[in-house]
Amino acid sequence: GSSATNATAALRGSPSDYDTWAAAGNPGWSFVEVLPCFKQLERDLDFGEPWHGTAGPLPIRRAAATELTPLQGAFHEACRSAGEPAVADHNAPGAVGVGPWPSNGFGGLRRSAAVTFLAAARGRPNLAIRADVLVDRVVLEDGRATGVQLAGGETIAAERVILAAGAFGSPAVLMRSGIGPGDALQEVGIAPTVELPGVGENLQDHALFGLVYDAPGQAQVAGVPWFQTLLTVAEERAPGEPGLHLFPAGPWVLADGPRANLMVADLRPRSRGRLRLRSPDPVAAPIIDPAYLADPADLPRLLTAVALARRLARTPPLGRILREEIFPGPAAADGSAALVEAVRAGLDPYDHAVGTCRMGPRGDPTAVVDGRGAVHGVAGLFVADAAMMPTIPSANTNLPTLMVAERCAAWLKEG
Numbered sequence: 526g527s528s529a530t531n532a533t534a535a536l537r538g539s540p541s542d543y544d545t546w547a548a549a550g551n552p553g554w555s556f557v558e559v560l561p562c563f564k565q566l567e568r569d570l571d572f573g574e575p576w577h578g579t580a581g582p583l584p585i586r587r588a589a590a591t592e593l594t595p596l597q598g599a600f601h602e603a604c605r606s607a608g609e610p611a612v613a614d615h616n617a618p619g620a621v622g623v624g625p626w627p628s629n630g631f632g633g634l635r636r637s638a639a640v641t642f643l644a645a646a647r648g649r650p651n652l653a654i655r656a657d658v659l660v661d662r663v664v665l666e667d668g669r670a671t672g673v674q675l676a677g678g679e680t681i682a683a684e685r686v687i688l689a690a691g692a693f694g695s696p697a698v699l700m701r702s703g704i705g706p707g708d709a710l711q712e713v714g715i716a717p718t719v720e721l722p723g724v725g726e727n728l729q730d731h732a733l734f735g736l737v738y739d740a741p742g743q744a745q746v747a748g749v750p751w752f753q754t755l756l757t758v759a760e761e762r763a764p765g766e767p768g769l770h771l772f773p774a775g776p777w778v779l780a781d782g783p784r785a786n787l788m789v790a791d792l793r794p795r796s797r798g799r800l801r802l803r804s805p806d807p808v809a810a811p812i813i814d815p816a817y818l819a820d821p822a823d824l825p826r827l828l829t830a831v832a833l834a835r836r837l838a839r840t841p842p843l844g845r846i847l848r849e850e851i852f853p854g855p856a857a858a859d860g861s862a863a864l865v866e867a868v869r870a871g872l873d874p875y876d877h878a879v880g881t882c883r884m885g886p887r888g889d890p891t892a893v894v895d896g897r898g899a900v901h902g903v904a905g906l907f908v909a910d911a912a913m914m915p916t917i918p919s920a921n922t923n924l925p926t927l928m929v930a931e932r933c934a935a936w937l938k939e940g
Contacts, residue, residue, distance in 0.1 A: 528583075528923050529637035531876050532752045533630030535585045537563055537616045538918030538925060539766040549915055550886040551896035553932070556618075562931040563616075563924065569627075572614050582641040583927070587614075587625035588753040594746050596785055596846055597753040600773040603843035604756050607836065615755060621767055623756040629923070633748050638927065660690070661807045662702040663906060665718055670906035676807045687898075687907045687937070689930070692878035693800060695912040696725040697811045699882065699893075700802050704903065713802045719902045723891035725811075727883045728798035729917040731875035732817045733790045734827055734868055735774070736834055738847040740785040743776035751775060758833065760793070760826065767919045768793050769830045771837070785847060787838060789830035790875050792919040795820035800881050817872050827868055832859045877922040882912035897936045909933035 540556035547555040564578030570586040573579050593601065604623035605611060612624030629636045646652055659676040663686055672682040688695040699705055703718035705725060710717045751774055760768030770792060775785035798816035803809045818824045831853075838847045853867035885892025887901055894913050900906040911926045918925045 527637070527876075528629060528641075528927065529635055529639060531923075532626070532750075532921065533628050533635050533637075533923065534752065534755075534921040535567070535583075535616075535627040535629045535924050536920035537928075538920035539763070540618050541763065541766060542916070542918040542920075542925075546884075546915055550889065551884050551915065553896055553936075559928055559932060562928045562935075566924075566927050566931055571627075572617075576614070576617055582645060583629055583638075584636055584641075585627050585629050586631055587627050588631075588750070589625075592749070593753055594749055596740070596743060596773050596776055596843075599843040599846050600756075600787075600837070601754045603837045603840040607840050609756060609758075612757070615757065619765055621757050621759045621765060623754065626750075626752055626755045626772075628750065628752075630750060642927075659807055660698055662698060663688075663704070663903075665702060665903065668902070669904040670900075683905075685905050685907070685937075687909050687933075688882075688912075689908075689910045691910050692728065692881045692912040693811060693813060695908050695910055696800055696881040696893075697802060697807075699724050699900070699908075701805055701807060704900065709801055713804055715802070715805050719900075721893050721901060723883055723893045725800040725881050726797070726891060727880040727915070728800055728813070728815060728878060729794060729796075729880045730798075730815050730817070730878045731770075731790045731792055731917065732794060732796075732823065732827060733788060733873045733875040734831065734871055735786040735788045735852075735873065736831065736838070736850060737852040738785050738787070738838060739849040739851060740776045740783040740846055741848060743783040743785060743846060745776060745778055756837075757792075758830070760829075763793060763919070769826065769833075771830060771834055773843075784851065787834040787847070789827060789834050791823055791826045791830070792917075793826075794917065795822050797880075815874060815878070817874075818869065824865065824868070828859075828864065831864065831868065835859065875921070877911075877917060879911040879914040879917045879922060882908045883915045884913045885915060898933045907933070907937070909937075 543556040567578045567581045568584045569577040610622035612620045612622040661674045661676045664672045670686040674680050706722045707717035756771040757767035758769040770790040776783045796816045796819040798814045801812045857863040857867045882893040884894045898907040898909045
């Protein structure tokens with residue numbers, strides 16, 4: 526889900542994703558208000574106004590039809606044959622259908638935040654970059670953040686501390702600082718200093734599942750991204766907006782022959798997980814429970830996506846490339862208990878974790894930060910990353926996280 530790893534998918538999500546944030550008591554986060562930030566960060570090489578920016582640091586493009594691999598082109602044609610609408614721009618409001626992934630990874634280079642935003646700032650005299658440094662906790666004095674303490678014991682003083690360690694790292698730093706659910710902190714020997722029950726709660730991710738097919742005669746194409754085309758499907762809970770992802774991946778040339786995947790993902794999960802500390806040691810990985818499919822409404826949606834993927838796999842011309850279904854396989858037929866078992870066993874993270882320092886107004890007992898990222902109950906301490914998202918966008922979290930950074934940076938500059 527980041528700008529440097531995974532698929533470098535540059536999707537925004539739906540306008541309603543952000544309108545929901547604003548309606549939950551977070552002024553400034555409606556789609557109309559965040560659209561300028563999306564446009565400011567991008568240099569879209571395919572589209573311009575009214576929805577896109579053309580002068581930002583992050584270049585984004587989509588594969589042309591002539592650039593598609595046989596697998597990717599066949600998937601697009603099969604979707605159209607099955608009646609799915611064509612989409613030129615998946616980032617246009619209301620876009621649902623099949624079309625090219627917008628991406629910041631092309632030409633053999635992942636244009637990450639490090640090689641775009643950070644590269645341009647490296648020469649600033651007020652910027653010091655400390656590599657290979659592990660932060661233990663935030664230093665608190667009289668209800669204010671005054672710096673951070675590193676794992677080696679060094680303290681770095683600061684008038685303002687901004688955590689941007691992600692949905693796993695930021696809540697862990699807060700909890701090691703004594704900020705979080707008191708009972709959970711005491712269980713690992715940390716004295717609570719600020720009671721915020723929402724720290725580490727509300728963990729959300731998109732559940733991902735891959736069907737595996739034999740793809741005889743297919744070969745990997747050097748220098749060509751594995752992800753070029755995407756089908757978004759609307760669903761009953763959000764008519765006219767993306768609810769599911771389906772996309773081909775591969776081919777992968779394995780010892781027993783070429784394989785390809787049809788991947789499916791639920792973009793609007795109701796399940797909520799949590800993160801807890803394993804120990805006060807900053808080197809110890811936290812205990813992460815994504816709770817995929819914990820809500821009974823989520824499994825049927827994935828099963829619907831699997832059934833659609835199977836229909837597409839039989840539809841020409843894709844059916845001439847994808848032959849035998851290796852996994853889940855014919856024994857796990859649609860509607861069977863075997864398929865349910867296979868989906869539960871074969872789930873993967875889509876790596877879009879959000880929500881563990883959820884923003885909300887001060888009166889919300891589970892909110893961790895306010896609408897500008899300020900941690901409730903601690904002066905001078907902020908979170909500015911995907912952890913503050915109250916609900917997960919219906920998209921990969923690469924661009925939404927960069928947008929959050931742009932939005933928070935503008936407010937922080939105001940003081």
